Amino acid sequence: MTKTAVITAGTGGIGLETALGLAAAGFAVTVVGRDAGRGAAAVERINATQPARPGRFLAADLASLDQVRALADRMADDHATTGEPLTVLVNNVGAMFARRQDRDGVEASFLVNHLSPYLLTELLLPTLTAGAPSRIVNVTSGAVAVAKRVFEEVEPPGGYYGFHWYGRAKLANLAYTLDLAARLEATGVSVLAADPGGAATDMTDGTLTDPRIVSPSLRLLWPLVRRTFERSTSGPASAAARPSIVAATDPALTGRTGVVIGPRARPVAPFRAATDPRLVQAVRRLSQAHAPTTAATGA
Numbered sequence: 342m343t344k345t346a347v348i349t350a351g352t353g354g355i356g357l358e359t360a361l362g363l364a365a366a367g368f369a370v371t372v373v374g375r376d377a378g379r380g381a382a383a384v385e386r387i388n389a390t391q392p393a394r395p396g397r398f399l400a401a402d403l404a405s406l407d408q409v410r411a412l413a414d415r416m417a418d419d420h421a422t423t424g425e426p427l428t429v430l431v432n433n434v435g436a437m438f439a440r441r442q443d444r445d446g447v448e449a450s451f452l453v454n455h456l457s458p459y460l461l462t463e464l465l466l467p468t469l470t471a472g473a474p475s476r477i478v479n480v481t482s483g484a485v486a487v488a489k490r491v492f493e494e495v496e497p498p499g500g501y502y503g504f505h506w507y508g509r510a511k512l513a514n515l516a517y518t519l520d521l522a523a524r525l526e527a528t529g530v531s532v533l534a535a536d537p538g539g540a541a542t543d544m545t546d547g548t549l550t551d552p553r554i555v556s557p558s559l560r561l562l563w564p565l566v567r568r569t570f571e572r573s574t575s576g577p578a579s580a581a582a583r584p585s586i587v588a589a590t591d592p593a594l595t596g597r598t599g600v601v602i603g604p605r606a607r608p609v610a611p612f613r614a615a616t617d618p619r620l621v622q623a624v625r626r627l628s629q630a631h632a633p634t635t636a637a638t639g640a
C-alpha cells in the first residue's frame with residue numbers, strides 16, 4: 342500500500358528537509374507552497390531521493406483561508422479518486438512578522454501559524470480518518486513560552502511584538518493539537534506536535550535582528566536576546582526537520598497520540614499552558630469563529 346505525506350510550506354527551509362526525509366522513508370510526498378519555481382525545484386530534489394515515488398507540488402498561499410479551503414477540496418478529491426490513504430499531514434507552515442500585517446482583516450501571525458493549519462486539518466479529517474492509521478504533525482516552537490495567554494480575540498491587548506505574537510499563535514496551535522488528539526482518540530488518527538528547535542531559514546533570516554520584535558522589557562536586554570536568537574537559529578534546517586520526521590514515522594509512536602516531539606527528536610512534556618482547559622476552550626471558540634469549516638456564501 343502506498344504511504345502518502347503532505348507537507349505544507351514544503352518547498353524550502355525545514356519543510357523541504359522534512360519532505361526529503363519522508364521521501365527517503367518511502368512516502369509519496371506532496372509539498373505545498375506559493376512559488377511554482379521553488380515547487381518544481383523541491384520536486385526535483387524529492388525525485389532524486391525517491392525515484393520510485395515521484396513528488397508533487399500543489400500551489401496555495403496558506404495565508405488565505407479561501408486557498409486553504411480550495412487546497413483541502415483538491416486533496417480530499419484526489420484521495421477519494423485514487424483510493425490512496427492520506428497517511429501523514431505535516432502542518433509545517435509558519436511565519437513571524439517584524440511589523441504587524443493582516444490579511445482580510447485578520448492579523449497575519451495568528452492566521453498563518455494557527456487558523457490556516459487548523460482549517461486545513463479540520464477539512465481533511467474525513468480523509469485522514471478514512472486513511473487511518475494516519476498521523477497529523479503540527480510544527481510548534483519554543484516561542485510558546487513568551488506568549489501572552491489571552492485568547493478572547495485574535496489580537497491580544499497591548500502593542501504588537503512579532504516574536505511574542507508568533508509565540509501566542511503557536512501556543513493556540515499547540516493547545517488545538519492536544520485538544521484534537523483527545524477528540525480523535527480511538528479513530529486511528531494520531532495527532533502530534535514537533536518542535537524543530539531552531540534553524541537558519543528564510544523565516545529567521547532578518548526578522549530576529551530587529552529589536553522591535555520583542556517587548557520593551559526584553560528590549561532592555563537586546564544584546565543578550567539577539568545573541569540567544571543567533572545561537573539558537575544557526576543550525577541547518579536538516580537537523581531541525583528531525584523532530585517532524587520522527588513524529589511522522591517512528592514506529593515507537595504507533596498508537597500514541599497527543600505527544601510532543603522536542604528539538605532532540607524525543608518526546609517531551611507538553612508546555613503546560615497548552616493544556617489549561619480555559620485556554621483550550623477559548624482557542625476552540627476563536628478558531629471556529631474565524632476559520633469556519635463552511636465558507637460564508639453571502640446573502
Ligand SMILES: NC(=O)c1ccc[n+]([C@@H]2O[C@H](COP(=O)([O-])OP(=O)(O)OC[C@H]3O[C@@H](n4cnc5c(N)ncnc54)[C@H](OP(=O)(O)O)[C@@H]3O)[C@@H](O)[C@H]2O)c1
Binds near residue numbers: 374376403453543545
Ligand atoms: N526556523 C526556526 O528557527 C524555527 C524555530 C521554531 C519553529 N519553526 C517552525 O518551523 C516551521 C518551518 O519554519 P522555516 O523556518 O523552515 O520557515 P520558512 O523558512 O519561512 O519556510 C519556507 C517555506 O515556507 C513556505 N511558505 C511561507 N509562507 C507561505 C504561505 N503563506 N503559504 C504557503 N507556503 C508558504 C515557502 O514557500 P514559498 O517559497 O512558495 O513562499 C517555503 O516553502 C514553521 O512552522 C516555523 O514556525 C522554525
